[in-house]
Amino acid sequence: MKSKNIYTIIYAVVGFSSIAFVSILFGTFKAQILNSKSLESLSSLEINLSNNHLNWEKVEPSDSSSSYGIQWQVIEEPGSDGVTTLSPNNEQWEIAPESDVDKTNHNFSLEKNIKKDRPISAHNRSIVFSNGAIGPDIGWLVPNGFRWNDFYRADLTFRGHSQLNGGLFTRPWDGVFQAHYNVFEDKKWSLTPNLSIRSIYAGDLVGGTSSVGEGIASGIKFARSLGSYSGFAIGGEQIIHFDNKTDTGRNLYALYSKAWINNSDFFPVLIANGGIGSGRFSIKRRLHLFKFENFDSSTGNNNLDNDLAFGPIGTFSILFNPRFALFTEFNGDNLILAGSTTLSEFSPIRLTLGVNFLNPADMFGPLEFEKFDEMMYVFRVSLGF
Numbered sequence: 001m002k003s004k005n006i007y008t009i010i011y012a013v014v015g016f017s018s019i020a021f022v023s024i025l026f027g028t029f030k031a032q033i034l035n036s037k038s039l040e041s042l043s044s045l046e047i048n049l050s051n052n053h054l055n056w057e058k059v060e061p062s063d064s065s066s067s068y069g070i071q072w073q074v075i076e077e078p079g080s081d082g083v084t085t086l087s088p089n090n091e092q093w094e095i096a097p098e099s100d101v102d103k104t105n106h107n108f109s110l111e112k113n114i115k116k117d118r119p120i121s122a123h124n125r126s127i128v129f130s131n132g133a134i135g136p137d138i139g140w141l142v143p144n145g146f147r148w149n150d151f152y153r154a155d156l157t158f159r160g161h162s163q164l165n166g167g168l169f170t171r172p173w174d175g176v177f178q179a180h181y182n183v184f185e186d187k188k189w190s191l192t193p194n195l196s197i198r199s200i201y202a203g204d205l206v207g208g209t210s211s212v213g214e215g216i217a218s219g220i221k222f223a224r225s226l227g228s229y230s231g232f233a234i235g236g237e238q239i240i241h242f243d244n245k246t247d248t249g250r251n252l253y254a255l256y257s258k259a260w261i262n263n264s265d266f267f268p269v270l271i272a273n274g275g276i277g278s279g280r281f282s283i284k285r286r287l288h289l290f291k292f293e294n295f296d297s298s299t300g301n302n303n304l305d306n307d308l309a310f311g312p313i314g315t316f317s318i319l320f321n322p323r324f325a326l327f328t329e330f331n332g333d334n335l336i337l338a339g340s341t342t343l344s345e346f347s348p349i350r351l352t353l354g355v356n357f358l359n360p361a362d363m364f365g366p367l368e369f370e371k372f373d374e375m376m377y378v379f380r381v382s383l384g385f
Contacts (some may be wrong), residue, residue: 114266114322119228120259122146123384124155124180126340126350127259127271129322134348136325136340138317140378141280144273145257146231147223148182148190152348155180157382158200161356175200178237180221192221196238198246214245229259238279249279250296250308267321274314281332282311286366334358335367336378348384353377 118130125142127135128149138144140159160175177197184191198215221235236252255275262268282288291309317327322342329336338354356376359368370376 116261116263116266119225120146120269121149121225122223122231123149123152123348124157124382125352125380126342126348126382126384127269127319127325128152133322134342134350134384135319135322136342137338137350137352137380137382138271138273138319138325138327138340139315139329140336140338140352140354140380141331141334142273142277142313142315142329143221143233143235143237143253143255144231144271144315145223145233145255145275147188147225148185148192148221150185152384153182155382155384157380159380160378162377188225190221190223192223194219194221194237196246198248214243215247216242217246218242219251229261230257232256236278249282251277251279251281252308252310253277253281253313255313267319269319271317271319271327272314273316274312276310277313277332278308278310281313282309283333284311284367285309287311287332329354334376334378338378340380350380350382350384352380354379 114133115130120130121128122144123134125137125139125144127138127146128151129135132149132151134149134152157178157180158175159178160173162173177200178194180192180194182190182192196215196217196219197213198217199212217238217240219235219237219239221233223231223233223235225231232255234254236250238246238248238251241250253275254277255273257271257273259269259271276289282291288309288311291307293307295306295308311332313331315327315329317325319325324339324341326337326339329338334356335358336354336356338352340350340352343349343351354377356378357369359370
């Protein structure tokens with residue numbers, strides 16, 4: 001069984017890595033072809049930009065179904081001054097020195113191209129803006145209700161937390177690997193399966209007693225947009241267990257998310273996200289809203305796997321800009337304060353770091369704040385493609 005689990009995780013990681021590599025390679029190759037064609041088109045015009053004006057002429061679209069409201073074509077005949085012009089305002093262009101050129105890719109500017117009338121969507125736990133840029137996470141464990149975005153299909157995540165014993169830099173850590181792949185989305189709906197591998201470490205440290213690859217399970221997220229800035233999702237993670245090594249239940253959820261933007265500058269953006277969840281989302285017995293006892297025959301800690309219990313979960317986030325957010329999360333066991341950032345405009349890599357203020361050890365006792373030197377730290381690293 002151990003060998004089989006190891007091969008399973010290897011196949012999963014290699015498979016998703018291959019998809020990522022092919023996607024990046026194809027995008028680079030496509031960009032090179034487009035750039036090459038663009039250069040060839042420009043060179044064929046034989047226009048001396050330093051001495052000529054550029055004029056453009058508005059023409060009717062050849063295809064009535066075209067999404068472009070205005071099309072332009074080159075005026076072949078020179079103007080009265082003998083100069084071929086291509087601009088409606090007769091603006092004069094000249095080649096600027098390289099030292100004066102702003103090399104920023106304005107077409108991918110995170111802030112300038114965000115449209116207020118376009119919907120916010122999701123990429124796993126992250127927000128996606130109308131220009132296709134992936135913003136920071138708005139949750140660590142709790143998903144959100146927004147529809148999956150139109151720009152990226154897949155996401156790989158490594159989520160972890162510190163153990164309760166030891167100092168900040170000496171205590172052991174534990175983590176989970178997750179993969180999401182969107183199979184369907186339109187303007188209103190999205191359908192996104194997910195895969196979880198709970199054991200990604202085997203060794204002498206705490207949490208290392210299980211073999212790598214154990215605890216493989218899958219789930220799915222079904223989301224619907226309810227407007228430009230709200231959505232509803234039902235689904236779960238670890239719904240189907242491929243072995244009997246998953247020890248944190250079946251994490252079903254139903255969530256509603258709502259965002260409020262700044263009408264003048266878009267940012268800051270406030271996002272409230274809440275609903276109910278089971279399994280890992282309902283560990284605190286005192287907060288159970290309802291449950292189905294002995295739902296299945298799995299064996300876990302304190303009947304966590306056997307009973308299907310539901311409790312409240314939610315997050316509240318503030319996005320200060322397209323790259324940075326702070327959020328607080330209650331996931332049924334932890335009360336987390338975390339910060340999240342997008343590391344690059346061009347590579348959808350997100351990093352989240354936070355701290356848990358509640359004592360997660362007692363499933364039956366009251367909610368109590370953890371001692372400062374025993375607080376649990378959490379992190380999340382995600383890559384979209």
